Amino acid sequence: MRQIYNFSAGPAVLPKEVLQQVRSELLDWHGCGMSVMEMSHRGKEYMAIQAEAEADLRDLMEIPAHYKVLFLQGGASSQFAAVPMNLLRGKTKADYVNTGEWSKKAIAEAKRYCEVNVAASSADRNFSYAPTQDQWRLDPDAAYVHYTSNETIGGVEIFWTPDTGKVPLVADMSSHILSRPIDVSKYGLIYAGAQKNIGPAGLTIVIVREDLIGQSMPGTPTMFDYKTHADNESMYNTPPTFPIYVAGLVFKWLKARGGLVEMEKINIRKAALLYDYLDSTDFYHCPTARENRSRMNIPFTLKDPSLDEAFLKGAQERGLLQLKGHRSVGGMRASIYNAMPEEGVRMLVEYMKEFEQKNG
Ligand SMILES: *Cc1c(COP(=O)(O)O)cnc(C)c1O
Numbered sequence: 413m414r415q416i417y418n419f420s421a422g423p424a425v426l427p428k429e430v431l432q433q434v435r436s437e438l439l440d441w442h443g444c445g446m447s448v449m450e451m452s453h454r455g456k457e458y459m460a461i462q463a464e465a466e467a468d469l470r471d472l473m474e475i476p477a478h479y480k481v482l483f484l485q486g487g488a489s490s491q492f493a494a495v496p497m498n499l500l501r502g503k504t505k506a507d508y509v510n511t512g513e514w515s516k517k518a519i520a521e522a523k524r525y526c527e528v529n530v531a532a533s534s535a536d537r538n539f540s541y542a543p544t545q546d547q548w549r550l551d552p553d554a555a556y557v558h559y560t561s562n563e564t565i566g567g568v569e570i571f572w573t574p575d576t577g578k579v580p581l582v583a584d585m586s587s588h589i590l591s592r593p594i595d596v597s598k599y600g601l602i603y604a605g606a607q608k609n610i611g612p613a614g615l616t617i618v619i620v621r622e623d624l625i626g627q628s629m630p631g632t633p634t635m636f637d638y639k640t641h642a643d644n645e646s647m648y649n650t651p652p653t654f655p656i657y658v659a660g661l662v663f664k665w666l667k668a669r670g671g672l673v674e675m676e677k678i679n680i681r682k683a684a685l686l687y688d689y690l691d692s693t694d695f696y697h698c699p700t701a702r703e704n705r706s707r708m709n710i711p712f713t714l715k716d717p718s719l720d721e722a723f724l725k726g727a728q729e730r731g732l733l734q735l736k737g738h739r740s741v742g743g744m745r746a747s748i749y750n751a752m753p754e755e756g757v758r759m760l761v762e763y764m765k766e767f768e769q770k771n772g
Contacts (some may be wrong), residue, residue: 417756420734421747423607425578430471465660483646484617489603492521503555507531512539512563541701556580562588565738569706592676611659614652683707693770714744
């Protein structure tokens with residue numbers, strides 16, 4: 413098989429070791445004669461797989477006991493509605509910080525349920541940075557404060573934990589969850605679609621403080637009520653069994669590599685390979701403010717955009733895939749999640765240097 417490196421923003425690269433294990437047990441999971449895909453979600457084999465995945469995630473992220481972990485479907489996009497439905501709790505207002513495309517979508521959806529106060533925005537500089545806490549105009553009567561801790565499209569990451577006092581803090585961590593340790597106890601709720609840094613598409617993870625569950629707004633669909641899933645161990649209906657199984661293997665893979673403390677070191681090193689090179693040349697340009705440069709999603713442009721197509725074609729020929737930037741911003745984007753080997757980033761930088769030498 414040809415060695416390629418997949419820089420897709422999502423669905424994204426998975427650890428090769430995990431895929432190999434999936435393949436080896438695909439038809440016969442641990443001698444039970446069937447695939448995980450074929451198992452009843454209420455059978456003891458599958459129940460153990462899901463329980464172990466949850467235990468490993470709790471371990472990795474040090475999730476306190478008074479938080480529920482929910483394995484859901486519907487994508488992070490469903491959480492844009494589920495968060496206000498569950499967390500308004502009789503209040504009428506919520507604070508949102510707008511740092512780019514995903515924040516905007518979360519804001520637009522929340523407006524269907526409540527008054528949205530945009531507490532801070534980086535629209536003034538084309539969403540190339542994140543406003544610091546002193547620029548956040550928080551409303552003490554807000555039901556919660558929502559922010560996107562890593563903007564996947566703009567490549568803007570927030571490395572500090574906002575302080576929202578008694579108002580619950582909510583984060584969309586879809587594209588950088590598990591890339592470094594975070595203090596879960598500072599959050600009311602964290603959510604993430606799996607297909608960036610966790611596992612296959614089809615699974616959405618919600619980590620929510622227990623006291624925030626059980627006060628959903630009238631009319632909330634049963635399936636959108638966190639209480640439904642919290643009371644039923646995420647088995648009220650059929651959970652996305654196969655993605656949960658693969659995510660569980662990814663959690664074990666992360667633990668075997670030393671957990672999130674070690675992953676952060678690796679991710680710092682990997683991102684620096686690319687950013688250091690981008691800083692050393694003006695053939696390429698990275699639009700993101702230094703203090704918010706995402707370690708997971710790295711957008712860059714060529715000084716001469718008429719070379720974009722040739723750049724992508726040459727990359728493709730070397731097995732460096734999916735580097736085209738998001739349609740809303742153009743240019744290039746390299747997503748280098750946990751599962752992207754350091755060697756992949758090195759190959760990319762090497763290619764970029766050669767391309768510059770030929771065309772610069
Ligand atoms: C990909 C992404 C989403 C949307 O996720 P879906 O699972 O496709 O709904 C939301 N927020 C962020 C930050 C993302 O990266």
